[in-house]
Amino acid sequence: MTDFYAVVGNPIGHSKSPAIHTAFAEQTGQDLKYEALLFELDLFAEQARAFFEAGGRGLNVTVPFKLDAWQFAEILSKRAKRAGSVNTLMIGKDKKIYGDNTDGVGLVRDILQNHGGVIEGKRVLVLGAGGAVRGVLEMILAEKPQTLVIANRTVSKAQALVDEFTGLGSVTAVGFEELSSQFDLVINGTAASLQGDLPPLPTGILADGAWCYDMMYGADETPFNAWAREQGAARMMDGLGMLVEQAAESFFIWRHVRPGTEAVISSLRAQLKRT
Secondary structure (H helix, E strand, O other), X not given: OOEEEEEEEOOOOOOOHHHHHHHHHHHHOOXXXXXXXXXXXXXXXXXXXXXXXXXXXXXXXXXXXXXXXXXXXXXXXXXXXXXXXOOEEEEOOOOOEEEEOOHHHHHHHHHHHHOOOOOOOOEEEEEOOOHHHHHHHHHHHHOOOOEEEEEOOOHHHHHHHHHHHHHHOOEEEEOHHHOOOOEXXXXXXXHHHHHOOOOOOOOOOEEEEEEEEEOOOOOOOOHHHHHHHHOOOOEEEOOHXXXXXXXXXXHHHHHOOOOOOHHHHHHHHHHHHHO
16 A cells, blocks of 8 residues: 655745655655645644644655644654754654654765765864754764864854753854864855855865865855855865755655665756756
């Protein structure tokens, strides 16, 4: 019997999740249907409940409903509790709704496995202090960087994250204008990327051989990665691989089968270049 899954958001028409999960299902021989659903604002709980009551097995959750999903879930994973948001919901055999967050796993797997990078022992700078950053900090710190600095326009927001995550490693907060050290890995998680803008970054913060990673992606080079290229970064990466890797983790949670991601990432990259 075919199982039903979906990604929900508002807007949702741009989502690549149906193509990703359909490819995963074909690759692994799983009998499932996956589609994109537009949820109305302020009605997340009612619509999610209706989906599961109609026999749906799991949901991916994107903007602006990740906090709603966190509140909706009856049982949260440890990483979802830390992240303060949920991007993956599933109904268990006990009929309870479980919530997880796979964003951090997606980011770290993309850097380590797809790009052959290293986080352990590195000086890491994370730009931004919103939900996107909060969702990945635990997994970055689990890789044991030498230091992790969170830079944000409003330093108090970055400091709030430091206060919450400091027990997991060396974490400090600064404003963009205070940046003076050099870093081996810079990860951009600012909302500015969504508008095509760039955080006010000083020159000279990239160490020799530094890598730069933008959690956003697009058909063209992102403004952040263009800046990184101008600053002499050794490597620039965008978030397309993160998107596919977080989806693969969701698929594994639902189906207990881990799909391969390389071909899916390559296919999506080719599609982006054609647009």
